[in-house]
Amino acid sequence: GQNIDQPTEMTATEGAIVQINCTYQTSGFNGLFWYQQHAGEAPTFLSYNVLDGLEEKGRFSSFLSRSKGYSYLLLKELQMKDSASYLCVSMDSNYQLIWGAGTKLIIKP
Amino acid sequence: NAGVTQTPKFRVLKTGQSMTLLCAQDMNHEYMYWYRQDPGMGLRLIHYSVGEGTTAKGEVPDGYNVSRLKKQNFLLGLESAAPSQTSVYFCASSQGQRETGELFFGEGSRLTVL
Numbered sequence: 001g002q003n004i005d006q007p008t009e010m011t012a013t014e015g016a017i018v019q020i021n022c023t024y025q026t027s028g029f030n031g032l033f034w035y036q037q038h039a040g041e042a043p044t045f046l047s048y049n050v051l052d053g054l055e056e057k058g059r060f061s062s063f064l065s066r067s068k069g070y071s072y073l074l075l076k077e078l079q080m081k082d083s084a085s086y087l088c089v090s091m092d093s094n095y096q097l098i099w100g101a102g103t104k105l106i107i108k109p
Numbered sequence: 110n111a112g113v114t115q116t117p118k119f120r121v122l123k124t125g126q127s128m129t130l131l132c133a134q135d136m137n138h139e140y141m142y143w144y145r146q147d148p149g150m151g152l153r154l155i156h157y158s159v160g161e162g163t164t165a166k167g168e169v170p171d172g173y174n175v176s177r178l179k180k181q182n183f184l185l186g187l188e189s190a191a192p193s194q195t196s197v198y199f200c201a202s203s204q205g206q207r208e209t210g211e212l213f214f215g216e217g218s219r220l221t222v223l
Contacts, residue, residue: 004151042199042214087151099151
């Protein structure tokens with residue numbers, strides 16, 4: 001079956017760095033996405049990886065290893081506004097999206 | 110541009126009642142989707158559309174119907190609401206198949222069925 005695994009909740013300190021891991025199993029692979037979702041709001045697109053390696057975008061970076069079925073989202077210089085859920089999403093060979101349940105990130109002062 | 114707009118934002122129904130959720134997008138996107146989001150679970154696709162006049166079933170289509178009579182609008186109907194349909198519903202759109210991972214979401218509609 002198709003599956004996405006990511007931690008349910010993580011806690012980090014303002015100004016620090018946090019890495020949110022995701023493992024995926026899908027029928028074929030056409031890319032890995034990360035979305036951010038603040039409480040009570042809609043998900044918003046953060047990043048897309050289809051090749052192995054690290055993609056950097058400001059304070060956020062996303063990494064992909066296709067051979068390991070593994071990705072992570074790295075958040076640097078954490079700010080209170082980064083408190084949100086982070087959704088790992090894999091696209092299978094039919095371009096269907098498989099959504100993880102999300103990792104709730106709590107930032108403490 | 111408003112992006113993706115959903116109405117209503119909140120609704121309370123009694124079991125057996127019917128209702129329609131409206132979704133409108135002004136980005137000229139071909140693809141539109143209806144998802145539901147429940148605690149502890151990933152977003153689940155209910156129905157989707159790849160163009161005006163076309164619809165297809167997603168992962169959890171039972172109890173729902175959809176229509177896409179105009180390119181900019183995608184309607185989700187509940188004919189006979191059940192408590193299991195209590196959820197937050199999100200409409201989304203995207204430009205095309207290879208871009209389907211980058212979705213633009215509406216603000217969500219919170220539905221409670223008593």
